Amino acid sequence: MxxxxxxxxxxxxxxxxxxxxxxxxxxxxxxxxxxxxxxxxxxxxxxxxxxxxxxxxxxxxxxxxxxxxxxxxxxxWPENPLLPEDAYERAMARFWIQFGEDRKALKFFTYGSGKKQEEAIKEALEVLKIMEEKGLGDNKFFGGGAIGLVDISFGWFAYGFECMEEVVGVKLLEPSTLPRLCAWVQNFKQVTVIKENLPNREKLLTHLKWFREKVLGIC
Ligand SMILES: N[C@@H](CCC(=O)N[C@@H](CS)C(=O)NCC(=O)O)C(=O)O
Structure with a gap:
């Protein structure tokens, strides 16, 4: 090889x-x-x-x-396929991957406070709701019963998002409002390959705090 x-x-x-x-x-x-x-x-x-x-x-x-x-x-490496076999299903998977690419749900991290941040939080909640209702539905994973490329593409939710919320001091991913998405985060993190390959939470928190302060200039 x-x-x-x-x-x-x-x-x-x-x-x-x-x-x-x-x-x-x-x-x-x-x-x-x-x-x-x-x-x-x-x-x-x-x-x-x-x-x-x-x-x-x-x-x-x-x-x-x-x-x-x-x-x-x-x-x-077509073994262990991460996209559906059916062409239409594959197109749908690619739609959701593209949907996540603009990373609108993360903008709240890039504003300090005020109207822009309020708008970013509102937009993030709308995006998360769409992901839950239209993307995930009642499935365990975006890929259906097993993890797939859409899950991997949204994977930053499973670790980075929670740390971003903590750094900013807001909570958007709540089981009371987004129960299926919150369950997905847990399901995703329980997949052995994911569990064994996540960054250290404390180290990531420190990095994100540094990034927000020094790179984005938010105090
Ligand atoms: N659209 C790119 C984004 C990659 C990206 O933003 N990488 C960042 C790290 S998270 C980077 O290399 N930054 C270095 C730089 O901008 O100089 C992708 O999906 O691969």
Whole structure:
């Protein structure tokens, strides 16, 4: 088998999407942790346009953008499929993956207070409601009975969201208002591959606090 390498960053939800997909497929790979303030020459060479992680390198060839990487993984290692077999169902899965890509539910993290934040919280709640009612429905996973690419794409909810809520001091994912989505978070985190590959909560909280203060400039 050709060598597989992944350039990532421990706190990145994009890196985690790729890690979870590779592990669910049972693909062996070498992980290279990047210091995003001092990126390796290899990363800049592999992703000269965006200069971002994650980058998957398969047989020396780089693939960038987490969504593209997930599709590549699914096509290259078809065992343990993460997309439905039926073309229509596959199209629906891709719709939800795309729905999550604009990350509207996360905007509340990027505002300090005031009207903009109030609007971002309102929008996040609307997005979460749509995810629960129209995306998840009565299923255990977005993929139906088993974890799939939609679950992996929304996976940042399962760890990052709760920490973001804590840093900002708001609670949006409440069992009383979003019971099925909250149950999904628990189901997702109980999948062995996910459970074993989540970042440390305390470390992530510290990182998010630093990011909000120093990078976003919110005190
Ligand atoms: N759309 C990209 C986003 C990747 C991304 O934003 N990566 C961040 C880390 S979470 C990064 O590499 N940041 C470094 C930089 O912007 O210089 C994807 O889905 O892969």
């Amino acid at each position: 050709e060598e597989v390498k992944l350039h990532g960053f421990w706190a990145s939800p994009f890196s985690h999407k790729v890690i979870w997909a590779l592990k669910l497929k049972g693909v062996k790979y070498e992980y290279i942790e990047e210091d995003l303030s001092n990126k390796t020459q290899l990363l800049l060479q592999y992703n000269p346009i965006h200069k971002k992680i994650p980058v998957l390198v398969h047989g020396g060839k780089p693939i960038v953008e987490s969504g593209v990487i997930l599709e590549y993984i699914e096509e290259t």
